[in-house]
Amino acid sequence: MLLAGGQGSRLKALTSKVAKPAVPFGGKYRIIDFPLSNCVNSGIDTVGVLTQYKPLELNAYIGSGQPWDLDAMDGGVHILPPYVREDEKGTWYKGTANAIFQNISFIEQYDPEYVLILSGDHIYKMDYSQMLDRHKEMNAACTISVLEVSMEEASRFGIMNVDKNDNIYEFEEKPKHPKSNLASMGIYIFTWSKLREYLMADEADEKSSNDFGKNIIPSMLEAGEIMTAYRFSGYWKDVGTIDSLWDANMDMLSPASAGFDVYDTEWPIYARTAVRPPHFTGAEAILTHSIVTSGCEVYGTVEDSVLFHSVTVEEGARVRYSILMPGAVVKKGAVVEYAIVAERAVIGEYAHVGGDKSKDPEWGIAVVAQDLKVGKGALVPPGAMITRNVKGVRA
Amino acid sequence: MNDLHGIVFAYRESPDLRELAQVRNSCSIPYGGRYRLVDFALSNLVNAGVTDVGIIVHSSYQSLLDHVGSGKDWDLSRKRGGLRILPPFSYANKHHKGNLYRGRMDALAGVYSYLKNIRQDYVLLTSGDLAANLPIAEAFEQHLKTRADITAITVPTTIADPRMTNYFTTDKDGRITDVAVGPTVPNGEVSLETYIMSKSLLLGLVDRCAAHDVPSFSQGVLLNSVGGRIRLQAFRFDGYAARLQTVTGYFMRSMELLDPAVRASLFRTDRPIKTKDQSNPSTYYGPEAQSTNSLISDGCIIEGTVVNSILARGVRVEKGARVENCILMQRSTVQSDAVLRYVIADKNVRVCQGRMLMGHGTYPLVIAKNEVV
Numbered sequence: 001m002l003l004a005g006g007q008g009s010r011l012k013a014l015t016s017k018v019a020k021p022a023v024p025f026g027g028k029y030r031i032i033d034f035p036l037s038n039c040v041n042s043g044i045d046t047v048g049v050l051t052q053y054k055p056l057e058l059n060a061y062i063g064s065g066q067p068w069d070l071d072a073m074d075g076g077v078h079i080l081p082p083y084v085r086e087d088e089k090g091t092w093y094k095g096t097a098n099a100i101f102q103n104i105s106f107i108e109q110y111d112p113e114y115v116l117i118l119s120g121d122h123i124y125k126m127d128y129s130q131m132l133d134r135h136k137e138m139n140a141a142c143t144i145s146v147l148e149v150s151m152e153e154a155s156r157f158g159i160m161n162v163d164k165n166d167n168i169y170e171f172e173e174k175p176k177h178p179k180s181n182l183a184s185m186g187i188y189i190f191t192w193s194k195l196r197e198y199l200m201a202d203e204a205d206e207k208s209s210n211d212f213g214k215n216i217i218p219s220m221l222e223a224g225e226i227m228t229a230y231r232f233s234g235y236w237k238d239v240g241t242i243d244s245l246w247d248a249n250m251d252m253l254s255p256a257s258a259g260f261d262v263y264d265t266e267w268p269i270y271a272r273t274a275v276r277p278p279h280f281t282g283a284e285a286i287l288t289h290s291i292v293t294s295g296c297e298v299y300g301t302v303e304d305s306v307l308f309h310s311v312t313v314e315e316g317a318r319v320r321y322s323i324l325m326p327g328a329v330v331k332k333g334a335v336v337e338y339a340i341v342a343e344r345a346v347i348g349e350y351a352h353v354g355g356d357k358s359k360d361p362e363w364g365i366a367v368v369a370q371d372l373k374v375g376k377g378a379l380v381p382p383g384a385m386i387t388r389n390v391k392g393v394r395a
Numbered sequence: 396m397n398d399l400h401g402i403v404f405a406y407r408e409s410p411d412l413r414e415l416a417q418v419r420n421s422c423s424i425p426y427g428g429r430y431r432l433v434d435f436a437l438s439n440l441v442n443a444g445v446t447d448v449g450i451i452v453h454s455s456y457q458s459l460l461d462h463v464g465s466g467k468d469w470d471l472s473r474k475r476g477g478l479r480i481l482p483p484f485s486y487a488n489k490h491h492k493g494n495l496y497r498g499r500m501d502a503l504a505g506v507y508s509y510l511k512n513i514r515q516d517y518v519l520l521t522s523g524d525l526a527a528n529l530p531i532a533e534a535f536e537q538h539l540k541t542r543a544d545i546t547a548i549t550v551p552t553t554i555a556d557p558r559m560t561n562y563f564t565t566d567k568d569g570r571i572t573d574v575a576v577g578p579t580v581p582n583g584e585v586s587l588e589t590y591i592m593s594k595s596l597l598l599g600l601v602d603r604c605a606a607h608d609v610p611s612f613s614q615g616v617l618l619n620s621v622g623g624r625i626r627l628q629a630f631r632f633d634g635y636a637a638r639l640q641t642v643t644g645y646f647m648r649s650m651e652l653l654d655p656a657v658r659a660s661l662f663r664t665d666r667p668i669k670t671k672d673q674s675n676p677s678t679y680y681g682p683e684a685q686s687t688n689s690l691i692s693d694g695c696i697i698e699g700t701v702v703n704s705i706l707a708r709g710v711r712v713e714k715g716a717r718v719e720n721c722i723l724m725q726r727s728t729v730q731s732d733a734v735l736r737y738v739i740a741d742k743n744v745r746v747c748q749g750r751m752l753m754g755h756g757t758y759p760l761v762i763a764k765n766e767v768v
Contacts, residue, residue: 026677067674268674270674277428277430278705278706280691281687281688283687283688285686287680288684289684
């Protein structure tokens with residue numbers, strides 16, 4: 001069960017029209033491709049995707065599930081929006097646990113032994129079948145995937161305190177003085193009969209905020225259920241903010257040092273892709289330390305950047321440390337640096353978006369939202385969040 | 396447009412394509428980085444709203460089958476109609492001794508029972524090795540409007556060896572008044588070997604040619620129609636078209652894709668050319684990479700220098716390697732410090748460290764599939 005209803009409000013302009021899991025990532029992908037591909041590569045053939053916020057683009061993207069081989073006759077991928085049940089008023093998903101509660105009947109169609117709960121906002125590759133092996137071996141009611149983080153960072157995460165067998169005895173949400181550095185990755189495996197019991201109890205409790213981290217996990221711990229941690233090591237990145245989204249995209253440019261390689265054919269990441277001709281590099285083009293996708297036309301300079309499909313960089317334009325989403329255009333002589341330019345946005349001739357890294361507290365990644373125009377010669381300062389067209393400057 | 400059926404000829408052997416056509420039919424030769432030639436015929440039909448397409452094959456069609464699959468990448472995997480691969484299932488011609496079809500009428504006779512069951516009133520015949528983005532819907536509209544018996548799609552200038560081309564002389568209304576079959580010099584409008592006619596006329600022509608043992612479409616249909624009762628009409632196409640019959644022709648036509656005007660004509664966004672989806676990641680350029688005047692498909696890892704070249708999906712060019720005026724097919728690798736000029740490397744070729752390979756524009760060096768240099 002993939003929780004894909006989050007608004008992703010910290011991504012601001014990038015999620016004004018789409019849900020966070022549908023935000024483009026890494027040249028070819030959207031964020032949801034990572035958990036979906038992990039499912040398929042782990043041998044999971046039935047996936048429910050729970051949607052709520054701005055679902056249109058996400059629904060169209062997932063479609064029949066064919067790019068992930070999830071267009072099966074039995075199982076496959078299912079989009080699960082909130083709906084109205086008989087004798088009841090329909091409600092939105094009130095929290096992560098309530099979202100699963102509302103889909104108990106979907107899960108029971110398949111009569112599963114175990115249920116995997118995922119979120120659609122992380123970039124990582126993980127074999128869930130190994131986690132399930134540990135869950136079975138420990139005969140656990142719940143297994144939570146954890147990552148070792150530095151002690152300084154630990155207070156930003158939900159922290160699991162474990163005994164010598166990695167069984168969880170305590171869960172602390174963003175503790176000021178963490179006792180361990182095992183951070184929850186928001187990936188849970190539950191024995192379905194147990195989870196069902198706790199979901200029912202949680203729903204009956206009117207004071208509950210119907211959330212896995214705040215309610216379900218603490219009440220299972222309190223009741224003394226077997227809760228175990230599964231240690232994951234490897235690349236894992238939350239892309240919930242503009243900075244972390246930019247960072248994770250930049251990691252794609254250094255697969256070896258970041259420890260994240262999408263070229264590995266053993267664990268392919270699938271995506272629904274647009275059929276475009278190969279990208280073209282012009283006679284004067286300079287392209288270094290970047291990733292470029294089909295349909296792009298590059299005549300200018302691109303350094304340390306991620307170009308999604310059908311991006312145009314005209315003569316004399318310069319793109320550095322930036323992310324250009326599908327269909328973005330950088331006109332002649334424009335400069336784009338430390339910026340995210342969303343789908344189909346046009347940066348006018350000789351405009352300047354973003355600026356070199358500096359110690360200025362105002363400095364940040366500049367963002368131009370989708371379908372906008374930045375006029376000729378206009379200046380977009382570092383850290384700006386552009387949500388309206390920017391007028392050109394008359395020379 | 397549900398009244399037109401597509402028949403794609405994909406049975407021909409192409410010895411002049413040497414190593415490129417040894418392991419595959421000329422229709423499944425990789426072209427333009429990520430495409431196979433047959434993608435054009437299939438996409439053209441689908442873009443005109445055609446829902447039923449038969450591909451006539453005879454031998455070495457394993458690679459073609461692998462590429463088109465069920466036809467789902469062209470939306471041709473359907474409950475009714477869709478894509479059918481047609482091997483010679485009903486061929487019982489006494490002249491046939493297990494050899495190839497001798498011509499297009501022979502090939503059509505070979506799939507006669509399929510033709511009889513076509514549910515549309517009109518049929519478009521085309522060749523699977525033609526690279527062009529054709530406005531088939533417009534040609535069909537013209538066919539109906541002019542009440543022609545056969546409409547032939549033509550281009551004004553020659554695109555291949557004239558001896559392997561049919562030429563038409565037309566009057567001011569576009570009616571074809573004379574046909575020249577494989578002359579030594581270009582002579583009139585060039586036929587793209589793409590014809591529209593009614594199903595009933597096609598069946599009659601196949602019957603008549605079989606009865607007189609005329610295997611060739613040019614002889615049996617085109618030459619026979621001139622001055623006769625069958626009205627031939629030209630539909631003039633003014634975009635880019637290429638036929639790939641020799642290695643040098645393949646190389647030169649491919650290199651024309653580096654011209655933005657040619658790409659704009661072939662890869663129009665209103666009539667997209669579709670192909671098999673492979674889920675490759677984006678192409679990665681290393682810190683020392685250089686790439687100019689080149690077409691590069693997804694999934695490549697480029698750490699060396701690429702100039703005036705076309706790279707298919709998943710090609711690797713390692714540090715210090717130099718690739719100039721080359722066509723590198725899927726998953727070929729050029730290891731560090733190797734230098735390649737005027738080379739066509741087929742799929743999975745590996746050129747080891749420091750090797751130097753050079754052909755010439757008029758005679759590109761071809762390295763066969765899976766070879767290691």
